[in-house]
Amino acid sequence: MNSDSDLQIAGDILEVAHLLQAPREHPATVAEFVGLARSIAADRSQWEHLVRYDATSRWYHRLRTGPGYEVWLLSWVPGQGSGPHDHGRSSGVLTVLDGTLTERTDRGTRALRAGAQRVFAPGYVHEVDNDTLEPAVSLHVYYPGLTEMPMHTAPHCEALSEPGALTA
Numbered sequence: 138m139n140s141d142s143d144l145q146i147a148g149d150i151l152e153v154a155h156l157l158q159a160p161r162e163h164p165a166t167v168a169e170f171v172g173l174a175r176s177i178a179a180d181r182s183q184w185e186h187l188v189r190y191d192a193t194s195r196w197y198h199r200l201r202t203g204p205g206y207e208v209w210l211l212s213w214v215p216g217q218g219s220g221p222h223d224h225g226r227s228s229g230v231l232t233v234l235d236g237t238l239t240e241r242t243d244r245g246t247r248a249l250r251a252g253a254q255r256v257f258a259p260g261y262v263h264e265v266d267n268d269t270l271e272p273a274v275s276l277h278v279y280y281p282g283l284t285e286m287p288m289h290t291a292p293h294c295e296a297l298s299e300p301g302a303l304t305a
């Protein structure tokens with residue numbers, strides 16, 4: 138406690154409801170989008186039954202939509218990867234729910250284990266792969282919703298003209 142402050146709260150702050158911020162129905166800040174992803178990650182009943190491992194391509198499912206944002210669930214079998222890409226004008230929060238994913242950027246390589254989160258701004262280029270021998274599951278929040286995912290020749294190179302499969 139700061140003893141230099143004269144500010145004190147007398148009584149029960151919950152009795153002055155008009156001074157409290159109403160809880161928001163939808164996230165609006167980076168911290169709130171991260172919090173949304175964490176809350177979904179922590180509640181496996183929201184996503185576990187929707188996981189599908191498809192050996193022919195990464196399987197993805199739109200879990201939730203809200204004003205200006207989308208939440209996607211992705212399932213990765215060993216060896217599956219996104220290829221180098223950006224996310225158009227979307228910002229995003231990537232959260233690993235199960236297993237381990239490897240993210241490659243022009244700054245290096247990092248292993249993202251269950252619980253790891255990455256927040257990225259529009260134009261961020263990365264490549265995400267399941268380099269392990271176990272399947273992996275990830276959660277992707279995009280704001281605004283992902284409308285394009287330009288593919289790159291390498292994490293630090295110019296975008297190619299051909300569109301890639303959405304979400305990663």
Ligand SMILES: [Fe+2]
Binds near residue numbers: 223304
């Ligand atoms: Fe991505």
